Amino acid sequence: MTPLLVLVRLVVAALVLFGPWTDEPDEVADWDVGRFEEIATAEGTPYLDHDVEYPPASVALIELTHRADAARSLDRIVLVTLAADLATAALISRRWGTGALRWYLGLGTILLPATYLRFDIVAVVLAVAGWVAVADGRPRRGGVALAAAVMVKTWPALLVPPLLASGRWRAAVWSVAATGAAKTQHLCWV
Numbered sequence: 001m002t003p004l005l006v007l008v009r010l011v012v013a014a015l016v017l018f019g020p021w022t023d024e025p026d027e028v029a030d031w032d033v034g035r036f037e038e039i040a041t042a043e044g045t046p047y048l049d050h051d052v053e054y055p056p057a058s059v060a061l062i063e064l065t066h067r068a069d070a071a072r073s074l075d076r077i078v079l080v081t082l083a084a085d086l087a088t089a090a091l092i093s094r095r096w097g098t099g100a101l102r103w104y105l106g107l108g109t110i111l112l113p114a115t116y117l118r119f120d121i122v123a124v125v126l127a128v129a130g131w132v133a134v135a136d137g138r139p140r141r142g143g144v145a146l147a148a149a150v151m152v153k154t155w156p157a158l159l160v161p162p163l164l165a166s167g168r169w170r171a172a173v174w175s176v177a178a179t180g181a182a183k184t185q186h187l188c189w190v
Contacts, residue, residue, distance in 0.1 A: 002098065005105035006089070012112045013082045017075055032118050033074045040066035040073075056182065057151035061119050074117070081116045084125040091125070095132045123153035130156075134163065134171045143174025150179050 039052055039062050046052040046059050054062065065076035085108070093101040108115065115121050130145030146163075149156035157179070163172040 002102055002105060005102070005109060006086070008109055009082065009085060009105075009112065013078055013116055016078050016113050016116055031070075031074070033070045033077060036062045036077070037066065037070050037073060039063075055151050055154060057122075057148065058119050058153065061122060061152070077119070078116045081119065081121045084121045085115060088121065088125040088128050091128045091132050095135060120153055123149045123156055126152060127156040127159055130171075130175070131159070134168055139168060139170035140174050142168075143171040143176075144178045146171070146175040147178030147182060150175075151182050 039046065039050075039054070039059065042050040044050055052059055061080065065073050065080060067073045067076060089101060089104060092104050126145050126149035130142040130149060132142070133139075133145055134142035143163075146156055146159055149159075160172050160175050163169075163175070
């Protein structure tokens with residue numbers, strides 16, 4: 001069952017990469033990639049000179065995946081998010097076994113292809129990497145990974161209180177401190 005669920009992900013990614021909309025960049029202009037293109041091509045500094053509704057690491061990903069047109073940018077986004085999805089699966093399998101992996105792959109299939117059109121899964125892989133590091137006795141690495149996840153999407157901040165509740169104070173402190181340090185570099189990010 002697990003190889004089939006991985007194959008489904010590869011097929012969905014291929015369909016998004018090679019679907020009929022890929023020949024015409026305007027076809028994807030109303031998708032999230034259209035907004036990403038606006039952000040990447042806007043003049044000036046994000047947050048200061050133009051409004052941006054994404055955290056700083058998402059903006060960095062938007063700029064890194066930006067290409068000549070929205071369809072080519074979407075190709076990059078799909079490849080980055082597919083890699084993040086498969087890395088998440090590998091981390092879950094390594095730390096929590098095949099049962100957890102099946103749950104992740106099975107539930108995640110419901111969200112396809114949307115998973116590959118945005119950067120949410122990048123936050124997921126960073127959050128999972130953080131929890132794996134904490135579980136492996138590496139609180140600093142885990143806290144910093146969780147902070148990086150928060151800099152991609154803000155929801156991983158909800159994973160810090162469970163660290164405190166489980167007595168993993170060092171990881172929680174590292175996460176809050178790293179997020180705070182990153183935030184001071186982006187004072188205009190709300």
